[in-house]
Amino acid sequence: MIAIQNYLVISALLFSIGLAIAVTKRNAILILMGIELMLNAVNLNLVAFSQYDPNRLQGQMFVLFIMVVAAAEITVALAIILKLYDYFKNLDLDEINSLKK
Numbered sequence: 001m002i003a004i005q006n007y008l009v010i011s012a013l014l015f016s017i018g019l020a021i022a023v024t025k026r027n028a029i030l031i032l033m034g035i036e037l038m039l040n041a042v043n044l045n046l047v048a049f050s051q052y053d054p055n056r057l058q059g060q061m062f063v064l065f066i067m068v069v070a071a072a073e074i075t076v077a078l079a080i081i082l083k084l085y086d087y088f089k090n091l092d093l094d095e096i097n098s099l100k101k
Contacts, residue, residue: 007048015041
């Protein structure tokens, strides 16, 4: 059995990489990818900590809930990004600073 510290280190690395991507990138698609990476790091933490109480599945159920919410969030965000691209012909968030053309 793998120690929980390994899961926590991997989760911290994933979260740090996702945060760095979300903060430094200006492309809307890359920002969404960073947010998804952070959500997956949280999911890994929840599953790692839920192994200490195998009779209760609260960690796994919460992970499933997060996955459903993340899928809905990405669906709506991609629809908005596609509309922004159709209107502005650009996905750079610094250049799309107003909704005027």
